[in-house]
Amino acid sequence: MKTLVIVAHPNLKHSVINKMWVDRLYEEKDITVHELxxxxxxxxxxxxxxxxxLLNHDRIVFQFPFYWYSSPSLLKEWQDVVLTYGWAYGSEGTKLxxxxFMLAISTGGPEAAYQAGGYNHYSMSELTKPFQATANLTGMRFLPTFTAQGVRFLSNERVRESAENLVERLKASY
Ligand SMILES: Cc1cc2nc3c(=O)[nH]c(=O)nc-3n(C[C@H](O)[C@H](O)[C@H](O)COP(=O)(O)O)c2cc1C
Incomplete structure (x- = not known):
C-alpha cells in the first residue's frame, strides 16, 4: 500500500499541527509527502x-488546515487542473x-462547534461533502476523515499524540 499525502498549508513555517504531522510523516517510508x-x-x-x-500511489490523502469550511485555495486549484475529464472522470476517465481517498484536517473550532446547534452548525461530514462527491465521481473509496479540532487549545503532548494517531490511521486497512 503506497500512500500519497498532499499537504496544502500556505504557511507551514508558522503552523503548529500540520508541521508536526508533516515532520512525522516524512519518517514513514511507505508514505510520500507532497507539500503543494x-x-x-x-x-x-x-x-x-x-x-x-497519483498513478504511483494506492491511497491519496489531502492534509490541510480548515480555511472557511474548506481547504486552502491551492488545493482547490489542484483539483480543478489535475482531475481532468477523460482522466479522472467521464466514461474514459478511470485513472483513480x-x-x-482520505482527508486529514485540523480545525480552529472545537469538535463541539461542529454539530447542529453548535457554533458552526454543521458537522465535518456535512462540510466535506464536495470531497466525498469528488471521491464518488472519480471512483475512489472515501475513508473516514482524520481530524484534530480546537487546535489552539491542544498541549504539545496532544499535538505529538495526534501525529502518531494520524500515522496509525494512514497505515490501517479499511
Ligand atoms: C484564512 C483562515 C480561515 C480559517 N477558517 C477556519 C474555519 O472555517 N473553521 C475553523 O475551525 N478554523 C478555521 N481557521 C483556523 C485554522 O483551521 C487553524 O488555525 C489551523 O487548523 C491550525 O493549524 P496549523 O497549526 O497547522 O496552522 C482558519 C484560519 C485561517 C487563517
Missing part, C-alpha cells in the same frame, strides 16, 4: 507530474478508480 505550496510557490501546478504521482 512548497512545490508551486507561483501557484502554477504541473498537471503531468501530479497525475503521475479503485484507489482510496
Amino acid at each position: 505550496y512548497k512545490a508551486y510557490p507561483d501557484g502554477k501546478i504541473d498537471v503531468a507530474v501530479e497525475q503521475q504521482q 478508480r479503485g484507489k482510496e
Whole structure:
C-alpha cells in the first residue's frame, strides 16, 4: 500500500499541527509527502507530474488546515487542473478508480462547534461533502476523515499524540 499525502498549508513555517504531522510523516517510508505550496510557490501546478504521482500511489490523502469550511485555495486549484475529464472522470476517465481517498484536517473550532446547534452548525461530514462527491465521481473509496479540532487549545503532548494517531490511521486497512 503506497500512500500519497498532499499537504496544502500556505504557511507551514508558522503552523503548529500540520508541521508536526508533516515532520512525522516524512519518517514513514511507505508514505510520500507532497507539500503543494512548497512545490508551486507561483501557484502554477504541473498537471503531468501530479497525475503521475497519483498513478504511483494506492491511497491519496489531502492534509490541510480548515480555511472557511474548506481547504486552502491551492488545493482547490489542484483539483480543478489535475482531475481532468477523460482522466479522472467521464466514461474514459478511470485513472483513480479503485484507489482510496482520505482527508486529514485540523480545525480552529472545537469538535463541539461542529454539530447542529453548535457554533458552526454543521458537522465535518456535512462540510466535506464536495470531497466525498469528488471521491464518488472519480471512483475512489472515501475513508473516514482524520481530524484534530480546537487546535489552539491542544498541549504539545496532544499535538505529538495526534501525529502518531494520524500515522496509525494512514497505515490501517479499511
Ligand atoms: C484564512 C483562515 C480561515 C480559517 N477558517 C477556519 C474555519 O472555517 N473553521 C475553523 O475551525 N478554523 C478555521 N481557521 C483556523 C485554522 O483551521 C487553524 O488555525 C489551523 O487548523 C491550525 O493549524 P496549523 O497549526 O497547522 O496552522 C482558519 C484560519 C485561517 C487563517
